[in-house]
Amino acid sequence: MSRKVKTKHEMPVQDSKERITNFDEVALGYNEEKALAEANRCLECKVPNCMKGCPVEINIPKFIGAIKQKDYKEAIREIKTKNSLPAVCGRVCPQEAQCEKYCVIGKKGDPVGIGRLERFVADWEFANENSSSSMEVGEPTGKKVAIVGSGPAGLTAAGDLAKMGHSVTIFEALHVPGGVLMYGIPEFRLPKDIVQKEIDKIKELGVDIKVNYVVGKAGSVKDFLENGYDAVFVGTGAGLPYFMNIPGENLNGVYSANEFLTRTNLMKAYQFPDYLTPVKVGKRFAVIGAGNVAMDAARCALRLGAEESYIVYRRSEEEIPARAEEIEHAREEGVKFLLLTSPVEFHGDENYNLNSMTCIEYELGEPDDSGRRRPIPIEGSEYKMDVENVVLALGQGPNPLVPSTTPGLDLTKKGNILTNDETGVTSIQGVFAGGDIVTGAATVIEAMGAGKKAARAIDEYIKSTN
Amino acid sequence: MYKIVRKEVLSPVIKLFEIEASHVSENAKPGQFVVLRTDEKGERIPLTIADFNREDGTVTIIIQEVGRSTKELGKLEEGDYVVDFVGPLGKATEIEKLGRVVCVGGGVGIAPVFPIARALKEAGNEVISVIGARTKELLFWEEKMADVSDQLYVCTDDGSYGHKGFVTDVIKQVAEDVEVEHVWAIGPMPMMKAVAATTKPLELKTTVSLNPIMLDGTGMCGACRVSVGGETKFACVDGPEFDAHEVDFELAARRLAYYQDDEHRVEAATNHSDGGACKCHEK
Numbered sequence: 001m002s003r004k005v006k007t008k009h010e011m012p013v014q015d016s017k018e019r020i021t022n023f024d025e026v027a028l029g030y031n032e033e034k035a036l037a038e039a040n041r042c043l044e045c046k047v048p049n050c051m052k053g054c055p056v057e058i059n060i061p062k063f064i065g066a067i068k069q070k071d072y073k074e075a076i077r078e079i080k081t082k083n084s085l086p087a088v089c090g091r092v093c094p095q096e097a098q099c100e101k102y103c104v105i106g107k108k109g110d111p112v113g114i115g116r117l118e119r120f121v122a123d124w125e126f127a128n129e130n131s132s133s134s135m136e137v138g139e140p141t142g143k144k145v146a147i148v149g150s151g152p153a154g155l156t157a158a159g160d161l162a163k164m165g166h167s168v169t170i171f172e173a174l175h176v177p178g179g180v181l182m183y184g185i186p187e188f189r190l191p192k193d194i195v196q197k198e199i200d201k202i203k204e205l206g207v208d209i210k211v212n213y214v215v216g217k218a219g220s221v222k223d224f225l226e227n228g229y230d231a232v233f234v235g236t237g238a239g240l241p242y243f244m245n246i247p248g249e250n251l252n253g254v255y256s257a258n259e260f261l262t263r264t265n266l267m268k269a270y271q272f273p274d275y276l277t278p279v280k281v282g283k284r285f286a287v288i289g290a291g292n293v294a295m296d297a298a299r300c301a302l303r304l305g306a307e308e309s310y311i312v313y314r315r316s317e318e319e320i321p322a323r324a325e326e327i328e329h330a331r332e333e334g335v336k337f338l339l340l341t342s343p344v345e346f347h348g349d350e351n352y353n354l355n356s357m358t359c360i361e362y363e364l365g366e367p368d369d370s371g372r373r374r375p376i377p378i379e380g381s382e383y384k385m386d387v388e389n390v391v392l393a394l395g396q397g398p399n400p401l402v403p404s405t406t407p408g409l410d411l412t413k414k415g416n417i418l419t420n421d422e423t424g425v426t427s428i429q430g431v432f433a434g435g436d437i438v439t440g441a442a443t444v445i446e447a448m449g450a451g452k453k454a455a456r457a458i459d460e461y462i463k464s465t466n
Numbered sequence: 467m468y469k470i471v472r473k474e475v476l477s478p479v480i481k482l483f484e485i486e487a488s489h490v491s492e493n494a495k496p497g498q499f500v501v502l503r504t505d506e507k508g509e510r511i512p513l514t515i516a517d518f519n520r521e522d523g524t525v526t527i528i529i530q531e532v533g534r535s536t537k538e539l540g541k542l543e544e545g546d547y548v549v550d551f552v553g554p555l556g557k558a559t560e561i562e563k564l565g566r567v568v569c570v571g572g573g574v575g576i577a578p579v580f581p582i583a584r585a586l587k588e589a590g591n592e593v594i595s596v597i598g599a600r601t602k603e604l605l606f607w608e609e610k611m612a613d614v615s616d617q618l619y620v621c622t623d624d625g626s627y628g629h630k631g632f633v634t635d636v637i638k639q640v641a642e643d644v645e646v647e648h649v650w651a652i653g654p655m656p657m658m659k660a661v662a663a664t665t666k667p668l669e670l671k672t673t674v675s676l677n678p679i680m681l682d683g684t685g686m687c688g689a690c691r692v693s694v695g696g697e698t699k700f701a702c703v704d705g706p707e708f709d710a711h712e713v714d715f716e717l718a719a720r721r722l723a724y725y726q727d728d729e730h731r732v733e734a735a736t737n738h739s740d741g742g743a744c745k746c747h748e749k
Contacts, residue, residue, distance in 0.1 A: 173684050175503060175510075175550040212552040214684055218489040239686035243698065250691055250698060250717060252724040259687035267509060267681075273735045276509040276535055277681075278728035352720035401684065401703075 006109030009038045011116055016332040020302045023187040023270050026329060027091070030113075035120040039067040041105065042112045049102040050114060055449030056089075056156070058082045060099060060114055067117060072128075075121040080135050084159030084202055085152065085448065087126065087194050088181060090119025093445045094323050126197055137205055138165035143462045146171060146224040146232045148215045148402060151179020152444045153235035153435025155202055156451030157458070162205035164459050169229075171213040173401075176266065179237055181444070183266035184258070186296050188303070189326075192265070216401035221409075221431060230462045231430045233454055234417060235447070238436035240397040244288070248346030249392075253280065253354035257293045257393035264300050279304065282388020286310040286357070288343060289393035290319075295326040297391040298335045306389075309335050314342035314362050314375040340364070340375065344382065346390065356386045396441050406431070416440055424454030425461075432458055468551040471524055473544050476606035479531040480574060481540050482516070488523030490515075490553040496581035497559030497675065497707055500525065501683040503550035504539050511535050512680040514578030514652070514706070515554060525553070528577035528606070534732040555683045556706050559673075561585045564647040566592040568640060569615070570633050570661060572653020573599045576607050578675060579652045584614040586650075592616050594646070596636045598653075602627035633657065634664040641668050648673070651710065655719045662710035672710035676701045678721060693717050 012028040013019075019026050030038065044061040051060055058079055066075035079086045095101075095115040103111030143166045147154045150172040158168045176182050181195045203209065215221065215236075224232050241256035243249055260279065263269040267277035285306035287298045290313035301309040311330070313320065316339050320327060331337075343357040361381035364373035398415045410418040410427035417426055417433040424432040434450030436442055472484035490500060499514045517526035531540045542548070559582050567586050571579035576597045587593045595615035599605045600623045612618045619636045620628030629636065633653075640646065649672040651661040658674040665672040678690040678701050685703035692701050695712035699705060 173552070174682065175552070212550050213489060214552060214555065217554055217684075218493050239684075241686065241688050243688065245698075250693060250721070252721055256688045259681055259689045262681055262687055268507075272728065273732045275507045276732060278725045278732075280724070280728070351723070352717060353724070399684075399686065 008110035008113045009034050020333050026188050030120045038113045039064050050099045053098040053102040055445050056083045072124045076125045085198050086118050087122035090115050141165040143230045146229040149235040150177035153447040153451040156448040157233045157455045158207045159202045160455035162207050168207045170209045172211045173214040177209050183262045216405040221406045231458045234433040235435045236399045236402050236437045238396040238441040239399040242394045251348040251354045253389045255391045260391045281306050283307045284387045285389045286387045287391045288312050291321045294393035295322045295330045312338045319372045423457035467547040470546050477603045482528045484524045484526045487551045490525045491518040494518040494554040495558035496585045498554035498556045500553035516577035530574040561589050563590040568649045569595045570651040571597045572657040575653030587614045596633045598633040634660045659715035666711050673707050674710040675706045
């Protein structure tokens with residue numbers, strides 16, 4: 001019986017030599033046969049530990065049980081009662097740190113490929129449009145909710161609130177909804193037409209999305225409360241790029257990760273000149289930082305024609321914050337890792353174009369507050385490295401547009417919005433917040449979890465203010 | 467989609483569009499800008515707001531055709547639509563009663579300096595305006611500027627209209643003749659740099675509106691970063707107006723030129739598809 005299979009069924013992927021020539025999805029997904037075989041590894045525990053690890057509370061054994069019965073329609077229905085973006089989550093969640101981390105059979109082998117199965121049923125639904133309508137909308141309540149930002153937090157809150165019967169309008173600053181799903185995560189990890197399809201499903205629930213609307217510039221949170229909205233949810237994310245404040249940082253060729261990825265993904269610069277937004281990638285390309293965003297940038301660079309693409313990171317392999325799978329994919333594709341190293345100065349030519357950087361080497365000292373060993377620069381270890389482009393992927397701060405235009409909104413020292421963890425309640429009555437604007441840059445699924453909790457709290461709040 | 471309700475051809479390469487966008491016009495203030503995308507394959511380009519009409523819910527922009535995107539936009543007519551129109555973005559001009567002020571518009575920079583001059587006039591200032599362009603063909607809005615100014619000087623580099631010479635010649639002359647409190651200058655980077663160099667020795671407070679490369683225009687990427695007084699600023703949220711005497715114009719000009727070869731590639735592609743004189747497929 002397949003329950004004895006100790007390893008997760010492999011997911012087919014595009015060959016690494018082939019895939020660096022295109023932006024097509026790397027992981028190809030399970031076919032039905034593989035999905036059934038993987039589903040059969042699940043023991044359907046009476047007390048499922050896996051669910052503890054899912055921020056949006058999907059009933060995992062139940063949907064996997066439905067897959068075993070080949071009732072994919074039921075499987076996707078079950079998932080969608082909790083999660084409005086399963087095709088996204090199945091692809092980009094760090095399952096190894098969430099649901100799959102708690103899977104019982106993971107103790108004596110690989111855990112069940114929960115993410116891969118979630119992706120399988122979500123993709124099955126797209127392929128079988130007629131069997132859709134897996135989400136039901138409640139009786140209209142006549143209450144209006146404004147959502148600021150259409151990233152994972154806002155979309156989840158919107159989907160849940162619409163299902164509860166509220167009238168929901170999302171206000172998005174960019175020209176397409178999706179937030180980081182559209183501008184940040186590359187096509188080869190998360191195809192944009194998949195994100196668009198999931199957003200369309202949320203629209204089918206009656207959610208209205210207004211793009212090109214910058215809250216804080218065109219109208220404010222207070223305006224919404226004064227103009228007929230019963231509550232506001234702020235999910236504006238952590239979109240403010242950090243720079244290093246070292247000499248030469250403003251030279252041509254030095255990009256923030258946000259700029260590089262937005263040009264590449266949102267504006268489709270990889271299809272330049274068919275699409276009009278350019279992006280420049282020289283022969284030698286370096287990304288400073290080693291999170292998922294850094295891996296994305298380094299892998300994009302190879303696809304855009306860089307001959308060498310480096311991850312430059314001041315700590316060691318062990319501290320790399322990116323997902324194991326992303327690091328592995330980057331390595332397979334030829335991304336090189338320059339560890340215990342960081343630039344101290346960028347140099348340019350007479351046209352102010354970057355041509356090299358001075359790096360310094362580090363050694364690891366005692367663990368710091370975060371529990372990671374502190375990098376200490378080694379005196380005299382500086383050396384020069386030729387490089388034509390640098391992407392700074394050092395993390396992002398909270399976007400200040402909404403906080404700075406909403407008097408009375410309490411913030412942390414870093415500028416994040418202060419909320420009650422369980423409800424997303426802020427210091428202003430009727431205003432809720434969640435996702436990266438509250439926690440700082442985190443994961444898609446955590447933002448979705450926050451959107452879900454806030455939706456519940458908003459529902460209770462507006463019902464109480466009759 | 468945002469409808470073009472009026473188009474006016476101001477010169478062969480300068481065109482005015484009045485666009486329906488009430489969410490922008492309701493909140494627009496002098497000094498702010500919009501980001502526009504013409505069609506689905508287009509890029510996001512920043513354009514300073516030249517005028518706005520809150521009653522009609524429209525915003526006026528003026529473009530000079532300098533590359534593919536502005537040429538594509540220039541082809542649109544009344545009744546056509548642009549896919550995206552975002553704003554108002556950036557900080558508004560600080561308008562207060564100062565006394566006598568000078569407003570300088572160079573080329574297509576005349577458009578954004580107009581609402582600033584008007585607001586300064588309405589605030590009770592004596593407004594001296596100076597507008598200039600390379601040649602007569604590139605001048606526009608002389609009357610509109612005259613309407614909101616106590617005095618208007620017009621100049622062209624080649625002398626084809628008005629004074630022959632640069633706006634800086636006029637500024638110098640005005641500042642020598644009368645007491646001036648503040649100068650606003652908007653135009654091409656070299657012109658703003660020249661204005662700054664002219665007013666600095668006179669210790670005449672000068673504000674310029676910078677026009678760096680922008681992508682989102684909301685502060686999330688830093689494409690528009692400039693160095694002001696030795697500090698890095700994002701023009702889209704910290705500006706676009708800055709103290710002209712603190713701006714690193716050399717850096718700003720070099721950053722503006724970074725994609726020049728790509729811009730040429732796009733142009734070549736357009737000429738080819740138009741059956742033009744492109745030689746891109748020949749050896």
